[in-house]
Amino acid sequence: xxxxxxxxxxxxxxxxxxxxxxxxxxxxxxxxxxxxxxxxxxxxxxxxxxxxxxxxxxxxxxxxxxxxxxxxxxxxxxxxxxxxxxxxxxxxxxxxxxxxxxxxxxxxxxxxxxxxxxxxxxxxxxxxxxxxxxxxxxxxxxxxxxxxxxxxxxxxxxxxxxxxxxxxxxxxxxxxxxxxxxxxxxxxxxxxxxxxxxxxxxxxxxxxxxxxxxxxxxxxxxxxxxxxxxxxxxxxxxxxxxxxxxxxxxxxxxxxxxxxxxxxxxxxxxxxxxxxxxxxxxxxxxxxxxxxxxxxxxxxxxxxxxxxxxxxxxxxxxxxxxxxxxxxxxxxxxxxxxxxxxxxxxxxxxxxxxxxxxxxxxxxxxxxxxxxxxxxxxxxxxxxxxxxxxxxxxxxxxxxxxxxxxxxxxxxxxxxxxxxxxxxxxxxxxxxxxxxxxxxxxxxxxxxxxxxxxxxxxxxxxxxxxxxxxxxxxxxxxxxxxxxxxxxxxxxxxxx
Amino acid sequence: xxxxxxxxxxxxxxxxxxxxxxxxxxxxxxxxxxxxxxxxxxxxxxxxxxxxxxxxxxxxxxxxxxxxxxxxxxxxxxxxxxxxxxxxxxxxxxxxxxxxxxxxxxxxxxxxxxxxxxxxxxxxxxxxxxxxxxxxxxxxxxxxxxxxxxxxxxxxxxxxxxxxxxxxxx
Numbered sequence: 001x002x003x004x005x006x007x008x009x010x011x012x013x014x015x016x017x018x019x020x021x022x023x024x025x026x027x028x029x030x031x032x033x034x035x036x037x038x039x040x041x042x043x044x045x046x047x048x049x050x051x052x053x054x055x056x057x058x059x060x061x062x063x064x065x066x067x068x069x070x071x072x073x074x075x076x077x078x079x080x081x082x083x084x085x086x087x088x089x090x091x092x093x094x095x096x097x098x099x100x101x102x103x104x105x106x107x108x109x110x111x112x113x114x115x116x117x118x119x120x121x122x123x124x125x126x127x128x129x130x131x132x133x134x135x136x137x138x139x140x141x142x143x144x145x146x147x148x149x150x151x152x153x154x155x156x157x158x159x160x161x162x163x164x165x166x167x168x169x170x171x172x173x174x175x176x177x178x179x180x181x182x183x184x185x186x187x188x189x190x191x192x193x194x195x196x197x198x199x200x201x202x203x204x205x206x207x208x209x210x211x212x213x214x215x216x217x218x219x220x221x222x223x224x225x226x227x228x229x230x231x232x233x234x235x236x237x238x239x240x241x242x243x244x245x246x247x248x249x250x251x252x253x254x255x256x257x258x259x260x261x262x263x264x265x266x267x268x269x270x271x272x273x274x275x276x277x278x279x280x281x282x283x284x285x286x287x288x289x290x291x292x293x294x295x296x297x298x299x300x301x302x303x304x305x306x307x308x309x310x311x312x313x314x315x316x317x318x319x320x321x322x323x324x325x326x327x328x329x330x331x332x333x334x335x336x337x338x339x340x341x342x343x344x345x346x347x348x349x350x351x352x353x354x355x356x357x358x359x360x361x362x363x364x365x366x367x368x369x370x371x372x373x374x375x376x377x378x379x380x381x382x383x384x385x386x387x388x389x390x391x392x393x394x395x396x397x398x399x400x401x402x403x404x405x406x407x408x409x410x411x412x413x414x415x416x417x418x419x420x421x422x423x424x425x426x427x428x429x430x431x432x433x434x435x436x437x438x439x440x441x442x443x444x445x446x447x448x449x450x451x452x453x454x455x456x457x458x459x460x461x462x463x464x465x466x467x468x469x470x471x472x473x474x475x476x477x478x479x480x481x482x483x484x485x486x487x488x489x490x491x492x493x494x495x496x
Numbered sequence: 497x498x499x500x501x502x503x504x505x506x507x508x509x510x511x512x513x514x515x516x517x518x519x520x521x522x523x524x525x526x527x528x529x530x531x532x533x534x535x536x537x538x539x540x541x542x543x544x545x546x547x548x549x550x551x552x553x554x555x556x557x558x559x560x561x562x563x564x565x566x567x568x569x570x571x572x573x574x575x576x577x578x579x580x581x582x583x584x585x586x587x588x589x590x591x592x593x594x595x596x597x598x599x600x601x602x603x604x605x606x607x608x609x610x611x612x613x614x615x616x617x618x619x620x621x622x623x624x625x626x627x628x629x630x631x632x633x634x635x636x637x638x639x640x641x642x643x644x645x646x647x648x649x650x651x652x653x654x655x656x657x658x659x660x661x662x663x664x665x666x
Contacts, residue, residue: 048642164551164558168514171547175521178544182537189528189541190521213586220578223613386614390606391628393582397589398598398632402642410590418583425574426507440540448535456534 006350007357009055016059020358023063024365030064031071031087032377033388038068039324040215040392043207046332047399050204054336054351059358061332065325066362069267069304070114070370074377077106086267086304089275093289093296100292104374108237109294110301111370113249117302118363120253121260121309125316126356128261133317133345141449142464144318146474148439148446151320153481154262156432163485165428173436174443176201184448196408203331203437205400205412210430211324212396213417216389218424223385235371245298248278256303260310266323267304274303309359315340316352319442324431327438503562505570511556518548581612597647602629 010016030041042061049057072087077094090110097106139147152173156166179190180200191197252274259270278289278299285293311322319341321327333340338351345352400413420430454460465471522545528538568574585605592601606625611618636642646652 048636051641162555164554168548168551168555171544171551174544175541175548178541185537187528187537189537190524192524217579217582220582220613221573221576223578384614386616387610387624387628389582390585390609390613391632393586393609394589394602394605394628394632397586397593398602398636398642398644401593401644402636405643407590407594410593414586414590417586421579422510426504426510436544444540447540451534451539458534 002350003353006353007360009354010059010358010361013055016055016358017361019056019059020063020361021365023060024067024362025063025369027064027067027069027362028071028074028366028369029067029377031068032074033383037211037215038065039328040211040396041068042325042328042332043204043211044395044399046328046335047204047208047403049332050335050403054333054338055354057332057336058355061329062355062358063362063365065329066118066305066308066359067366067369069308070111070118070301070366073110073114073301074107077110078103078378086271086307087300088268089271089300090297092275093287093291093293096290096292097297102292104235105237106297107374108235108371109241109245109297111235111367112237112242113245113298113301114305114370115363115367116246116249117253117256117305118308118359118366120250120302121257121306122356122359122363123309124257124306125309125312125359129313129317129352130345130349132313133342136318136342137346138470139318139342140464140468140471141446141453142461143468143471143474144446145443145450146465146471146478147318147320148443150474150478150481151314152432152435152439153478155323155435156429161427163481166432169423169428169430170432170436173433173438174440175436176206176433177203177437177440178444201412202400202403202406202409203434204403205409206416206437207328207331207434208396208400209413209416210420210433212399213393213413214420214424214430216392216396217417217421219385219389223389235374241294245294248282248295249298249302251281252277252299252302253306256306257310259303260307260322261313262322266311266325267307270303270307270310271300274299305363312355312359316355317342317345319344321435321438324434327431327434330438501558501562503559503564504574505565505568506574508556508559511552511559515549515552515556518545518552521545522549578613582609585609593647594645595647597649597651598644599629599633599649599651600647602632 010020027038027041031038041064045061045064049060069086073090073094076087076091077098094106094110097103152170153163153167156163156170175190177200179197181187181191181198182189188198255274255277256267256270259273260266275296278293278295282289282293282295285295287293289296311326314320314322315326315330319330319339321330330340333344338344338348396413396417397410400409401407403409420433423430423433450464451458451461454464465475522542525538525541525545528541529536530538532538571577585608589601589605592604596604603625606628607621610616610625611621614621637644
């Protein structure tokens, strides 16, 4: 009963309802406008909503997350510029449809299938998360330590071209998270004698710098790129079209949820895998793939929205973010004094059910806004980048300043923005940096607990890992990620 | 962002900088507690910086061995004029924010940047910047209650005057 009433809060409270609606609406535009990303928007938003009560802040962020994942598909279809990485696969068949004058139908199919995928993801979240969190209560400190390492490594290995650059980025993130006074011994760590550093580096400044400023600077490379406008026809798809693609949609939702739930993998990987699945399993598509196949739209769009619900599973049950956006969401929960993990699910189950309710509501709003207002949408996404990017930079600066009214945070943001810009240009992933920052404390606390309980003995810690099935699985996964590229290299050399 | 196993202009220099920074940070991390205990406050920082140094050395080796991309230049592909202008503008914004205040600094920042990036008319830059700053101010100052530096603009007096004007002098 408590779960039902918490689930219904965003539906019944007019302010929360409005915030979810506003968030979803804004998310669709943010996700759609090339150069703006959901990660960027949510990280900037934290700095403005940190003083709000937790429910309104979460309602707005969840709306933006849900709308943003969907919004990327619209520009992929209309302009052949995916608004977000999760929409890359959508453009493969969506843009050819738009060129044939079927943009409206393409948008209609993606909207309905995104809604369907989102709903499946939320149902799985609601069913699976309580079970996972119950299981997570059996986790020892060493398991949390291994899980944090695994999460960072997975993000590093799956989100970019180079594992070693991902490892560097993850370790760098952990280092940033350790700056300041050690909470156990009050020892100075990397403060260089500056009292401003004793409280640590504001992770909001790091996030805005890494995802806001660096992305805006990268976008300045194509500041004068013009978009080609398409004609829009009928949007709402027919019932027969929906039922025809429902089985494929269900399969791809499954792919989306599973991929989304794995730390390090998000909607982009889920969408590409689902597209590949559709290509392999559709024997005779009416239109070939790459030339406007409806299956090529249904698969990635259901999967990337299903991945949203999936990404919340490790975040809510283990405190391990599934991707950069959920890492930022964890940051938002920290700011509001909440600690995601199995204990949150037990101590504050209403928080979990509120999030499930807000996600469901955002999914409904996504369907409504997705099928309306296309003409206004086309005008907004055509805003020139030369105007848009300076405004994004300004919002980033205001966001970094707003948290503590501190110019020091603006300097940090600027520093991390420039560093993030060069890291991006040279192929370093930024996701692991944020994950490292967020998981640094969890890693530090659990490493120290684990090693102290094993009497400061590494052999005893290793023995504990080898004799516990769960620890052994996690440890093997860590080793597998580290050793697999070496193994591939050795076998490739032998084959040559 | 980049193509396979190739080296972009300035990449070796950047990775070299990361390597040296990692080494410096490892030394600093050792200074926290040395090898005092595995659970010491310096254990995780030392582990993180050691991993950074090791991975940076591997990346540096790979980068130096990779063939350079001859078609790219620093000025065009790494630090184009638009990026340099934006970086300078952000730095100037950070320095001017407190003395000049949010409204004036933001207006100047947007007007200059839009003018440089778009090459549009001065009139367009002025009105679009003023409209954006006003919108951001209304949303963040009034909706989100974010306090930004007032600088030389007497914001509180203006807001109070507006309040009296629309509140009928109450």
